[in-house]
Amino acid sequence: MNLSTPGYILSLKKHELLQLPPNIGRPLTESEIRHILHTFLCTWKHSGDYTKPHASLPSTTSSNGCCTDFFINTPQALEVVNINRLLAFQLAQKIKEEYPEVNTNTIRVVNPSYSSTTLATNVANFINATKHTYLKKTPNGESQTWPDISYTSHDEVVLPLDEITASGVTGEGTLSVIGEANPGVRFAPIFPILINRSNGTKICGLKIVSIITFNPQEFNIWEPGQCPLCAAGSKPIRIRSHQKNNWQKLFA
Numbered sequence: 398m399n400l401s402t403p404g405y406i407l408s409l410k411k412h413e414l415l416q417l418p419p420n421i422g423r424p425l426t427e428s429e430i431r432h433i434l435h436t437f438l439c440t441w442k443h444s445g446d447y448t449k450p451h452a453s454l455p456s457t458t459s460s461n462g463c464c465t466d467f468f469i470n471t472p473q474a475l476e477v478v479n480i481n482r483l484l485a486f487q488l489a490q491k492i493k494e495e496y497p498e499v500n501t502n503t504i505r506v507v508n509p510s511y512s513s514t515t516l517a518t519n520v521a522n523f524i525n526a527t528k529h530t531y532l533k534k535t536p537n538g539e540s541q542t543w544p545d546i547s548y549t550s551h552d553e554v555v556l557p558l559d560e561i562t563a564s565g566v567t568g569e570g571t572l573s574v575i576g577e578a579n580p581g582v583r584f585a586p587i588f589p590i591l592i593n594r595s596n597g598t599k600i601c602g603l604k605i606v607s608i609i610t611f612n613p614q615e616f617n618i619w620e621p622g623q624c625p626l627c628a629a630g631s632k633p634i635r636i637r638s639h640q641k642n643n644w645q646k647l648f649a
């Protein structure tokens with residue numbers, strides 16, 4: 398077994414994953430991607446042990462205040478430089494398969510602020526994009542704006558890109574901000590998103606291209622007051638609150 402063998406990466410420990418080159422010469426299998434995300438504590442699933450805490454969703458999600466037994470915290474993986482590059486390379490290959498014109502068109506990658514910015518930079522490199530813009534947050538942090546230092550030109554194709562989607566809402570917002578700031582903009586027919594944890598396949602008509610999908614049936618989200626984990630005595634932990642990151646507490 399070596400790197401070219403599908404499944405080989407399942408045997409690698411954290412320090413070995415950190416040595417991988419971005420191009421391993423083949424697509425990662427779904428279980429290899431899950432292994433990488435799990436190793437870097439990017440995915441959390443409740444074990445069923447009620448003495449262990451569970452997650453209460455942050456206010457940045459559309460399910461603010463609901464409880465869940467599963468969550469994906471992409472920065473845990475994307476802050477690791479070589480894991481970011483490894484996953485970005487995989488997404489770049491998918492983009493080239495689904496949208497071969499990426500090789501000949503003048504491409505501007507655009508991502509929403511801010512979690513997907515480093516991923517988008519790496520993908521832009523691997524697909525030889527000409528430009529990369531990331532949207533800014535408005536001062537109240539609630540929505541996005543086009544940065545006033547960037548101007549698209551009519552020969553460009555805008556390739557929107559994000560790191561995860563749960564509902565498509567951020568994606569729709571991203572497209573509308575780009576469209577409003579750049580009348581007549583040409584979009585690529587695809588919307589690359591590293592991880593798709595929604596049951597959607599398109600955002601505003603653009604096909605979602607991902608390296609992995611987490612089916613919504615794999616996890617539960619409960620409305621406040623209806624969570625069986627709370628009822629059984631498991632402590633809910635707000636993943637992020639008052640700018641405090643509680644993610645590691647879920648693994649204690």
Ligand SMILES: [Zn+2]
Pocket residue numbers: 451464465624625626627628633
């Ligand atoms: Zn709960």
